[in-house]
Amino acid sequence: MAHSQVLTKRESAASNLFDWFIYILFGIDALLCIYPFWYMLIYSISDPIKVSAGVYLLPRGFSLFNLQKVFELKGIGSAVLISALRTVVGTGLTVFACSFLGYLFTKREMPGRSFLYRMLIITMYVGGGLIPTYLIYKSYGLTNNFWVYVLPSMVSAYNVILIKTYIEQIPASLEESAMIDGAGYFRVYISIIFPLSLPIVATISVFAAVGQWNSWFDNHIYNAGTESLTTLQYLLYNFLNESERLAQILRDSGNISDAQAAASRQLTPKGVRMTITLIVTIPIFLVYPYMQKYFIKGIMIGAVKG
Amino acid sequence: MLMAIPLMLIVLLFNYMPLCGWIYAFFNYKPGVPLFRNEFVGLKYFKLFLTDPIDMMRVMKNTVVFALIGYALSPLPMVFAILLNEVRSTRYKKLVQTVTTIPNFVSWIIVFSLAFSLFSSDGLLNELLRKLGLTKEPTMVISDPNAVYWFQTVLSQWKGLGWSAVIYLAAITGIEQELYEAAAIDGANRFQSAIHITVPGLMPTFLVLFILSIGNFISVGFEQYFVFKNPATSVNLEVLDLYVYRIGMSNHDYSYGVAIGIMKSFISIVLILIANKIAKKVRGASII
Numbered sequence: 406m407a408h409s410q411v412l413t414k415r416e417s418a419a420s421n422l423f424d425w426f427i428y429i430l431f432g433i434d435a436l437l438c439i440y441p442f443w444y445m446l447i448y449s450i451s452d453p454i455k456v457s458a459g460v461y462l463l464p465r466g467f468s469l470f471n472l473q474k475v476f477e478l479k480g481i482g483s484a485v486l487i488s489a490l491r492t493v494v495g496t497g498l499t500v501f502a503c504s505f506l507g508y509l510f511t512k513r514e515m516p517g518r519s520f521l522y523r524m525l526i527i528t529m530y531v532g533g534g535l536i537p538t539y540l541i542y543k544s545y546g547l548t549n550n551f552w553v554y555v556l557p558s559m560v561s562a563y564n565v566i567l568i569k570t571y572i573e574q575i576p577a578s579l580e581e582s583a584m585i586d587g588a589g590y591f592r593v594y595i596s597i598i599f600p601l602s603l604p605i606v607a608t609i610s611v612f613a614a615v616g617q618w619n620s621w622f623d624n625h626i627y628n629a630g631t632e633s634l635t636t637l638q639y640l641l642y643n644f645l646n647e648s649e650r651l652a653q654i655l656r657d658s659g660n661i662s663d664a665q666a667a668a669s670r671q672l673t674p675k676g677v678r679m680t681i682t683l684i685v686t687i688p689i690f691l692v693y694p695y696m697q698k699y700f701i702k703g704i705m706i707g708a709v710k711g
Numbered sequence: 712m713l714m715a716i717p718l719m720l721i722v723l724l725f726n727y728m729p730l731c732g733w734i735y736a737f738f739n740y741k742p743g744v745p746l747f748r749n750e751f752v753g754l755k756y757f758k759l760f761l762t763d764p765i766d767m768m769r770v771m772k773n774t775v776v777f778a779l780i781g782y783a784l785s786p787l788p789m790v791f792a793i794l795l796n797e798v799r800s801t802r803y804k805k806l807v808q809t810v811t812t813i814p815n816f817v818s819w820i821i822v823f824s825l826a827f828s829l830f831s832s833d834g835l836l837n838e839l840l841r842k843l844g845l846t847k848e849p850t851m852v853i854s855d856p857n858a859v860y861w862f863q864t865v866l867s868q869w870k871g872l873g874w875s876a877v878i879y880l881a882a883i884t885g886i887e888q889e890l891y892e893a894a895a896i897d898g899a900n901r902f903q904s905a906i907h908i909t910v911p912g913l914m915p916t917f918l919v920l921f922i923l924s925i926g927n928f929i930s931v932g933f934e935q936y937f938v939f940k941n942p943a944t945s946v947n948l949e950v951l952d953l954y955v956y957r958i959g960m961s962n963h964d965y966s967y968g969v970a971i972g973i974m975k976s977f978i979s980i981v982l983i984l985i986a987n988k989i990a991k992k993v994r995g996a997s998i999i
Contacts, residue, residue: 416900427798448828534973560719
């Protein structure tokens with residue numbers, strides 16, 4: 406009896422210590438994850454003249470100068486527009502295509518159903534690779550073309566599986582009554598299936614939208630030659646590369662022309678970098694609460710299927 | 712039903728037609744010249760890569776090193792989830808989960824920009840080191856070829872760990888609560904419960920993810936290394952995909968790039984088939 410009591414005491418001490426340990430561990434991890442974003446925010450809104458004194462935990466002074474100037478940069482308005490456009494169009498197209506196909510694949514009477522379904526699933530494992538894809542898309546005329554942003558990702562096998570699995574759980578009686586009324590598949594899909602599958606549609610919309618907003622490699626490969634098609638991500642990428650080169654030149658030469666010095670006292674490369682990064686990141690933070698609601702659901706359905 | 716035709720046509724055009732592009736590997740393709748007007752060279756480019764020991768060995772070494780580091784760290788999300796599950800305060804748990812998942816949803820360009828702002832010569836780290844008088848020369852972890860492996864690993868964990876843990880957290884909620892209650896009655900403490908109930912409960916998930924990842928063995932984080940590569944680091948950073956990009960897109964040596972890509976695809980397909988065999992043995996169901 407006495408022996409076991411000593412043990413439990415030791416155990417509870419260990420348990421307490423362990424509690425402290427994981428609280429601190431996760432505290433540090435959370436700080437590491439959020440601080441770079443916080444630094445970006447406070448650096449962008451600090452007074453540009455005072456930042457050289459160091460920005461660490463709170464903004465130094467307050468100024469919207471960076472934001473103002475960045476929005477005056479050449480090409481940024483168009484980049485915001487293109488990014489927004491590809492997000493809206495790309496998400497709309499993929500949601501429509503994947504949910505409608507997902508619905509059709511639940512229909513046993515669909516001709517060639519299992520062949521087509523397999524054909525779709527294989528795309529998750531086999532692809533042409535970077536260069537063949539580039540050469541073929543180029544032969545379609547999809548270079549320097551907006552549609553290269555949204556068409557290749559329109560039909561996603563993974564999303565079709567998610568939606569198909571979801572629709573299969575909807576009671577068949579609901580759509581049968583509509584079928585008897587003489588409505589076609591498309592009518593039934595629009596008026597019954599789509600509204601009933603909104604939770605899963607919302608899930609894939611959010612993921613598709615974030616994917617579109619974050620995409621930049623297609624811009625680099627296919628549309629780098631057309632400035633009017635530059636996305637916000639790619640604009641930032643170019644700017645990062647350029648400012649690194651610019652900084653290198655300044656470091657190497659050791660002297661800065663007066664005009665540049667005057668400008669740099671206010672608008673520094675780092676200030677611009679941080680501010681564009683802020684603008685690119687804000688939409689993600691805005692949709693994040695919605696996303697969090699949905700992604701666990703998406704993962705669960707995916708896990709069941711996998 | 713007819714509406715399925717245009718949609719499947721899109722799959723054909725955008726997913727299957729690129730496979731036809733493999734034919735470029737067998738020609739000495741020059742942009743602008745119609746394919747069949749180019750000289751047919753057979754397997755020349757395949758041989759070229761296999762007999763190019765310097766580049767091939769370097770690129771394969773980098774690819775394998777990154778892949779092995781990835782495998783070595785693959786239990787980390789499970790450990791993360793188990794530990795987070797032991798946090799007693801639900802609000803703290805939720806907060807940690809929210810914050811650690813965010814980096815997964817920003818692009819690698821953003822990650823690069825943030826890393827640049829912290830670690831470049833005018834970055835926060837060097838600013839602090841200078842102020843504290845600890846260093847004279849700035850530490851340049853971003854352009855240090857010797858730091859590539861661990862630095863890129865830290866970055867990919869920073870971005871992906873919290874998100875990868877989500878699936879395990881979901882799986883933990885699926886473990887039957889009665890098991891824990893029975894264990895508690897039998898006198899098991901929380902550590903014993905975690906080791907004897909939670910860990911075995913998560914193993915199936917871990918195994919499935921592990922097997923699925925085998926097919927991607929040689930496709931390690933392209934975008935990440937693409938944005939972080941610079942002349943100094945590319946020695947250790949250039950993985951197979953990046954090499955294909957450099958040969959094909961930067962040097963416009965399309966045929967050579969396609970040939971390397973094809974060899975890569977074949978290795979991937981073999982790996983997937985092996986993984987499928989393993990999956991059938993281990994859990995009695997195939998993954999494809």
